[in-house]
Amino acid sequence: MVKGFIFGVLATMVVGLLVAYVGITQGLLIPANADAKPSHMERWAASRSLDATIKREMPTQSNPIPPTDTNYLAAIKLYGENCSVCHGVPGERPSSIAIGLYQHAPQLAQHGVEDDEDGETFWKIKHGIRMTGMPAFTRTLADDQIWTLALFLKHMDKLPARPEHAWKALRVPVALAPRSALPSPQPGSTSTR
Numbered sequence: 450m451v452k453g454f455i456f457g458v459l460a461t462m463v464v465g466l467l468v469a470y471v472g473i474t475q476g477l478l479i480p481a482n483a484d485a486k487p488s489h490m491e492r493w494a495a496s497r498s499l500d501a502t503i504k505r506e507m508p509t510q511s512n513p514i515p516p517t518d519t520n521y522l523a524a525i526k527l528y529g530e531n532c533s534v535c536h537g538v539p540g541e542r543p544s545s546i547a548i549g550l551y552q553h554a555p556q557l558a559q560h561g562v563e564d565d566e567d568g569e570t571f572w573k574i575k576h577g578i579r580m581t582g583m584p585a586f587t588r589t590l591a592d593d594q595i596w597t598l599a600l601f602l603k604h605m606d607k608l609p610a611r612p613e614h615a616w617k618a619l620r621v622p623v624a625l626a627p628r629s630a631l632p633s634p635q636p637g638s639t640s641t642r
């Protein structure tokens with residue numbers, strides 16, 4: 450009786466592993482293309498794991514960079530060079546690169562991260578987000594540059610006049626997605642490019 454039960458459990462495990470193996474090696478369980486819709490399971494696992502990692506690892510200190518015009522302007526320049534290709538700028542359509550990415554890159558001028566703590570944004574920029582297009586900038590930006598970007602992202606909806614002007618004037622340095630590629634009309638997209 451006990452033997453039969455143990456055999457049943459083992460057999461179920463072996464069959465389960467076999468199904469998972471075949472599903473993965475045949476590309477059925479986890480599609481490898483960037484234009485596939487991710488399963489609920491995949492989305493759940495990715496977001497739970499990200500939340501837990503950030504909670505454990507993000508710095509809890511306050512942002513060491515003071516909110517001055519000079520620092521905001523430096524952040525906007527860094528954003529233009531390193532981030533706008535995926536995260537967009539105010540008043541322009543997203544780039545073709547951004548539209549083709551999976552996971553989608555949030556267009557930060559429309560859907561910002563002002564509600565997130567600076568430490569969380571710092572962590573995301575420094576370490577990137579695994580299995581998405583979000584790169585780790587740990588080898589290319591100094592920590593104070595990352596804090597400067599985090600400062601800007603925290604306050605991008607209420608910038609002082611000079612930085613606000615520079616932000617509005619920023620342009621994406623690569624091809625914009627054709628209008629026909631956009632999922633729905635983009636609010637605030639006034640560009641004629």
Ligand code: HEC
Nearest residue numbers: 531532535552553554555562573574578581582583584598
């Ligand atoms: C090659 C494309 C790419 C570049 C360049 C890029 N990102 Fe990202 N970023 C992404 C993607 C894709 C995501 C969404 C990841 C996900 O779904 O979890 C993301 C997510 C984020 C998030 C989290 C947004 C949220 O709603 O929680 C922040 C903050 C962020 N990026 C900031 C930056 C900054 C700052 C830069 C420049 C220094 C940058 N990213 C450069 C692709 C990019």
